[in-house]
Amino acid sequence: MKKWKIPFLSTRKTIRENFKLNFTQSYVxxxxxxxxxxxxxxxxxxxxxxxxxxxxxxxMSKRTLLFEDNLLDVKIAEVESLNNVTSNLVVQKMEKIDxxxxxxxxxxxxxxxxxxxxTEPAKN
Numbered sequence: 001m002k003k004w005k006i007p008f009l010s011t012r013k014t015i016r017e018n019f020k021l022n023f024t025q026s027y028v029x030x031x032x033x034x035x036x037x038x039x040x041x042x043x044x045x046x047x048x049x050x051x052x053x054x055x056x057x058x059x060m061s062k063r064t065l066l067f068e069d070n071l072l073d074v075k076i077a078e079v080e081s082l083n084n085v086t087s088n089l090v091v092q093k094m095e096k097i098d099x100x101x102x103x104x105x106x107x108x109x110x111x112x113x114x115x116x117x118x119t120e121p122a123k124n
Contacts, residue, residue, distance in 0.1 A: 078084060085091060
């Protein structure tokens with residue numbers, strides 16, 4: 001049923017009859033689709049691997065920063081320690097107190113003691 005033999009056939013029907021894929025064309029088309037899907041799969045794997053590598057580097061830098069933070073906390077504690085403060089030359093050059101007064105905490109009540117040290121008897 002060719003167009004030139006039967007004049008009343010539509011062009012759509014003739015185009016449909018001429019549009020047939022043979023075995024080789026369908027095989028090539030299938031291989032092209034498999035190739036495109038393979039490239040997409042490799043691209044996706046590469047993107048995920050790159051994200052994983054970036055996250056791993058960030059975790060390592062986070063761990064390093066936390067370790068450095070802990071070291072700084074230890075150094076701050078050493079500087080603020082009582083032994084370090086009392087052995088400081090500036091503190092040693094300070095004058096001694098004659099009658100010290102201490103604040104004492106007893107049963108969550110604050111009491112102020114005027115004479116913490118034993119007083120000596122008055123000399124006549």
